[in-house]
Amino acid sequence: MINLNYEYRIYPEPSQEETLLRWLFACRKVYNYCLAERKDWIKSRKSPVDQCSLVNEYIIPGDTKYPDYYYQKRQLTEAKKTNPELKEVPSQVLQEVVGKVDKAFRSFHNRGYGFPRFRKRIRSMVFPQFKTNPIIGNQIKLPKIGDIKINLHRPIPEGFVVKQVQVVNKASGWYVICTIQSEGDIPDPIPDLSYSSLGIDLGFSSLIATSRNEIIDRPKFLISLQSKLKSLQRKLKDKVKGSNNWKKACKKIAQLHEYIHRVRKDYHFKLSHYLCDQAKMIFIEAIDFKSWGRGMLRKHSLDFAFGAFVEILTLVAKKRDVYLLKVDKDYTSQTCPNCNTLTGKKDLNERIHSCSECGFTINRDVAAAMIIEQRGLLAVGQTVLQSVEDKGYGGKEQSLPSSSRRSRKSNS
Template sequence: MLNLTYRYRIYPGLDQEAQMLDWLEQCRRVYNYALAERKDWSNSRKCPVNACSIKQEYIIPAETPYPDYYKQQNALTKAKEEIPELKAVHSQVLQDALKRLDKAFKFRQERGFGFPRFKKFGQYRSFVFPQFKSNPVNGFEIKLPKIGAMPINLHRPIPEGFEVKQVRVVFKSSGWYAQLILQAHISIPDVMPHGEPIGIDLGLEKFLATSTGELIERPRFFVDLQSKLKWLQRKLRNKKKGSANYRKIQAKIRKLHEHIHNVRREFHFLTAHKLCDAAGMLFAEDLNLKMTSRGMLAKHCLDAAWGSFLDILKWVSWKRGVYFAKVDPNGTSQTCPQCGAHTGKKELSERVHHCDECGYVAARDVAAAQVVMQRGLVLVADGQSVKLPVEEDCLGVPMKQETSRAILGRPHRNL
């Protein structure tokens, strides 16, 4: 089973846009009410019996069960009989708002932190149609339940053999988009190690250094436009909250943030394709991204978005038949790639690697990328005994590395 997500621009009419905005608001209210219900139930169980608060306390009967997804879904059916605004919204769209909250709570239990927050006005920006009886895309139109047909910009065709399972409607500052979740009953084999290996070291002075000696500059996506963002935020502060001018400045701020995101994402995709053009195997460090997002360099680390780049690189590598793996990042800048000696801890200002044992001299980031490549080759060598040959699958049928590309195509920019 293979799932893909393609995003297209849609152009709803004025009535359809007003209807979808109302749906977003109703989903936001359902989400916030369900979150408040769960939060009140949890707070009512936190107070010790002999130490209640003097001012106020959450009091919910002890026999009241926890309001999980199924209980809140049953309560939603009763609420639709009393609140006419909820009847206008597709039933499965409202249920998805409860599913989204339930996933947030389960994700919090896995991580141990990150309690879900209430959504302010305008922060709930998407809703989902979870299933369709037939293909909603007909030509250059898409038909959504209870909303109707509207033009869609199919800038790339839907691959043959795939059917539309879900549609997520997203509202951005640049307009409305439809994310089509496509599904096909096919299996694509994992990419096996082959070709030229390249190690990657990510950094701030240079966005990326490869084991072949190539250095890629780091664009300052957010930092270069930070002054414009501050100027718009100062203008917003002087406007009356809720006025027409206030909403106009808000729209400009959202549009600027979206522009920064789009430019960064485009750079990540182009860099990933450039690496795949020159390699058959790519190895990168398995970074602790939570630690890099703290400290005095947190803004620059978040601006570089290493985690997003590694996810994109993994997807592009799989799509183009390039083997990708992550290695242990500990000590990559303290190990000599020539002789393997430990050179000691380096300060951030020390940008040249010099080994006292063998005399090897190289740029610090390039030397670290060479160590990453060596560790990746060790992982490949250790796993050769359990992996299948490149030419055959588990049934002995010859396979090619171009299998995924033949199905999905190889667009470089429209991803």
């Protein structure tokens, strides 16, 4: 199955907007209640071995089962009897909220995320199922809401059906994210040694250095607007919290952050398409960008959002049938791309690679990109040869290009 997400701007009437806001408030109550119920059950099953709490204790019977997703979903029926505001919200929307809580706990246990927190505000809700197409003309029909005007700036592709709609309340207005689905599947790109290749080195001094000796400077999305953001935050500090002027100042700050996000995302897509125009195989380093976000240059790292860029590049590459591979990042800046000799560790202010063995001199980041390309071509060559052996094809083996020589291994 092929799944795509299309985002559109919607313009609800004042009465419809009031209803949507009430539903979001109800979703927040359900989310926090489900989270508190799980949190209380967990705390009732643990305590210090040498002391008891002097304030309170969570007294829950020992035979009480853990309030998992299915238990809390069944409890929604009982909750509607004592909470009339929940009756107005579609049942499937509330079930999706319970699913969010379950997903947060699964991410906490399985992926090492932090313990789920209570929400001050929920900005989105999901309508997971539609019997018919909710988009007709320039309107979208939502359950218990009715027809809402939609800016259908791009039509739904032929053969796709709307399976799910997420309503999002942003600083600039209301939006819907439509998940559309079609039969079939997008095949993964297949590597071939006859394809053109490109190695990419990501960094801070220069955003991208390619193996073709091209350097792209790093744009400064947040830093360029930092003075404006500080000015708005200083004005917010002088306002009375909760007043109308305070809410207006908060909205201006939120709109500025949303603008920065949109500009950054637009640049990510344009840069990804630009790189995919140059080659049919792209190789990048396998980097844990979370560590970059905690280092000395964390502000610059989070400003560009390297992890989000790699995700978008992966999406664009698959869409355009470009093979993308992540290779080992170790010693890319310490290896000579001409003779594969380890030149030793370089200081950050040393931006030129100069090999003492062969005399090869080039920009440090470009040299790293060339090493990345060589490692990628070597991995692709091994994949192609293994595929030939697995299929039992006879004939002559394909030889690797001269630029894909194996780099010298070092003990780490």
